[in-house]
Amino acid sequence: MQFFLDTANLDEIREALNWGVITGVTTNPTLYAKTGGNLAHFDDHMRTICELCEGMPVSVESTATTAQDMIADGRRLAHIAPNVVIKLPVSPEGLTATHALAAEGIPVNMTLIFTVPQALLALRAGARYISPFVGRFDDIAEDGVEQLTSICAAVQNYDFGHKVEIIGASIRTPQHITQAALMGCDIATVPFSTLKKAVQHPLTDRGLASFMEDWKKVEQA
Numbered sequence: 001m002q003f004f005l006d007t008a009n010l011d012e013i014r015e016a017l018n019w020g021v022i023t024g025v026t027t028n029p030t031l032y033a034k035t036g037g038n039l040a041h042f043d044d045h046m047r048t049i050c051e052l053c054e055g056m057p058v059s060v061e062s063t064a065t066t067a068q069d070m071i072a073d074g075r076r077l078a079h080i081a082p083n084v085v086i087k088l089p090v091s092p093e094g095l096t097a098t099h100a101l102a103a104e105g106i107p108v109n110m111t112l113i114f115t116v117p118q119a120l121l122a123l124r125a126g127a128r129y130i131s132p133f134v135g136r137f138d139d140i141a142e143d144g145v146e147q148l149t150s151i152c153a154a155v156q157n158y159d160f161g162h163k164v165e166i167i168g169a170s171i172r173t174p175q176h177i178t179q180a181a182l183m184g185c186d187i188a189t190v191p192f193s194t195l196k197k198a199v200q201h202p203l204t205d206r207g208l209a210s211f212m213e214d215w216k217k218v219e220q221a
């Protein structure tokens with residue numbers, strides 16, 4: 001399973017790149033708002049992310065509401081950098097725009113996917129990636145992992161005529177990462193806070209402390 005970083009924060013992206021573990025970045029309007037960025041700097045900010053992540057897919061979300069505007073937005077955003085992936089919501093407008101952009105060779109990541117039919121429709125429309133959300137199901141006392149499992153199983157049954165990958169999104173915990181990996185999900189897009197938790201284990205900390213203690217004995221011998 002590949003890891004994408006789910007953030008628009010440049011420092012987080014730089015640090016995760018230094019770890020050598022991420023192969024892409026996903027952003028959304030909420031994540032950009034968290035950086036304190038404004039509309040005027042949006043394209044430049046996304047360009048910087050694309051440059052930091054040269055050769056890796058960077059999902060940039062359109063906030064347009066009509067298919068026509070999504071297509072125009074997609075064409076404009078695709079010019080920011082060669083590694084831009086246009087992120088569009090699954091909806092009739094989003095499917096129409098995905099179909100048109102995919103026909104022009106512009107890759108689309110369809111987001112806000114919660115069900116198997118949404119996933120299959122997005123891929124039939126030409127989406128290169130789909131982003132089923134896990135944590136938001138858990139938020140409403142439903143099982144997000146179960147839904148992601150169903151989507152992965154359904155997608156594996158078919159050939160969509162183009163390369164497709166499933167990005168497990170709204171990943172909130174190391175346990176979500178484990179479960180996504182066990183079901184064979186292609187990619188997990190993970191907030192940096194969750195990625196940091198995923199590196200840690202109390203037995204790792206305890207083991208490291210005892211190694212350091214014992215090494216002092218060696219140094220003092």
Ligand code: G3P
Nearest residue numbers: 006028135136169170171
């Ligand atoms: O990229 C979209 C998704 O990962 C959002 O996650 O935690 O806001 O549900 P969350």
